[in-house]
Amino acid sequence: MELKRVVVTGMGALTPIGNTLEEYWQGLLNGTPGANNITLFDASKFKTKFACEVKNFDPTQFLDKKEARKIDRFTQFALVVSDEAMADAGLNRENVNPDRTGVVFGSGIGGLITFQNEVMDFAKGDGTPRFNPFFIPKMILDIAAGQISMRHNLRGPNFAVVSACASSTNAIIEAVNLIKLGKADIIVSGGSEAVISEAGVGGFNAMKAMSERNDDPATASRPYDKDRDGFVMGEAAGILILEELEHAKARGAKIYCEIAGGGATADAHHITAPHPEGLGARNVMLAALEDAGMQPSDIDYINTHGTSTPLGDVAEVKAIMNVFGEHAYNLNISATKSMTGHCLGAAGVIEAIAAIQSVVHDIVPPTINHFTDDPELDPRLNFTFNKAQKRTVRAALSNTFGFGGHNACVIVKKFEG
Incomplete structure (x- = not known):
């Protein structure tokens, strides 16, 4: 059977450097650092006292106050970006076929804040089980997909994807494949994460995975810098409206780009550390290129996983x-986690949005916080340090990797009818 083509007709973003799609994009181009001292809890006794929080977020500006209390912060984020993306695509309850429109959504951890608070409250008591009746439906990570479907009356395929920090990229790939196979006309896809909490920060600190540069949070996320010392935790949500090409054209939708292809692999190496030679990363980029029917020379920009960890970046x-050989020197490479921090299960979608915007606007967002070259990295590579660079971007590749050795990659390209 002939596979359908898939395009992006709407986007929404809620990030540490901007609470809307446009604010986020301008934050990227301006090289805005998203890290600051933690305000969501008292982090004074923690090894890491800073993170990339979403700022000035009041769920009651978007949701009924009673409704907002019944859902975890990560689901609040998801609903807000779903509203923005649906509006951006010109979609609403009246003009979509609910049975042909679905939701595939990712989160690495889900409602950790809810889980932590409920268990801590129980531990403070006398052992009598007094739990909030919304405890479980607030916590489970598939609930965001369910809540989005109910908010917008979408009755097509609906499920959650979890692959740690690769979750939302895997969600996009699954959604694209559903449309390619004719199982849906539109899929609302992306991811959300909100785990800046005692359990989240304490857990990652115990693994020695996070930066402890407490004296200078704004520059702590420094991918490819010699003195990088770990990732900076972020929180975010993002959504792409993925649509079958002919369906989009028939309704006169604006088209941002085409999803050219995607790939998924495993390192099969270690629970947290990447394969030292990047074997899984190599294989996932090759798989995405093959799926897209493209050559390495067709790619102009790579939004890397680039977490600012000593092993991962190398x-x-x-x-x-x-994968790219000599063509690697013609690429722009950038790690937007230098600005947003590592938004875990939401990282893939907000970085895919950055890649899409680079294709639309022919400009590459920077890798900020570069001070000292790393001798392990080839200085001839263009890491787009510290300042956005204008260039023609025919196609961009976005990498996302997760604990457990999960690798996912998506390629976006300029739309040509």
Whole structure:
């Protein structure tokens, strides 16, 4: 059977550097650092006292106060970006076929804040089980997909994807494949994460995964810098409205770009560390190129996973050199986590949005916080340090990797009818 083509007709974003799609994009172009001291809880006794929080977020500006109390912060984020993306695509309850419109949504952890608070409250008591009746439906990570479907009356395929920090990229790939196979006309897809809490920060601190640069939070996320010391935790949500091409054209939708292809692999190496030679990263980029029917030379920009960890950054660059060879020197490479921090299960979608915007506007957002070259990295590579760069971006590739060795990659390209 002939596979359908899939385009992006709407987007929504809620991030540490902007609470709307446009604010987020301008934050990227301006090289805005998203990290600051934690305000969501008292972090004074924690090894890491800063994070990339979503700022000035009041769920009651978007949701009924009673409704907002019944859902976790990560689901609040999801509903807000679903509203923005649906409006951006010109979609509403009246003009979509609910049975042909679905939701595929990712989160790495889900309602950790709810889980933490309920268990801590129980532990403070006398052992009598007194739990909030919304405890479980607030916590489970599939609830965001369910809530989006109910808010917008979408009755097509509906499920959650979890693959740690690769979750929302995997969700996009699954959604694209459903449309390619004719199972739906439109899929609302992306991811959300909100785990800046005692359990979240304490847990990652115990793994020694996060930066402890408490004296200078704004520059702590520094991918590819010699003195990087770990990732900075972020929270965010993002959504793409993915649509079958002919369906989009028939309704006169604006089209941002085409989803060219995607890939998914495993490192099969370690629960947290990447394969030292970037084997899984290499294979996932090759799989995405094959799925897209493209050559390495067709790619102009890579939004890397680039978390600012000593091992991860080097392994990914090795993989890029392996896949792209001499063409690697013609690429722009950037790690937007230098601004947003690592938004875990939401990282993939907000970075896909950055890649899409680079294709639409022919400008590459920077990798900020670069001070000292790393001798392990080839200085001839263009990491787009510290300042956005204008260039023609025919196609962009976005990498996302997760604990457990999960690798996901999506390629977006300029739309040509």
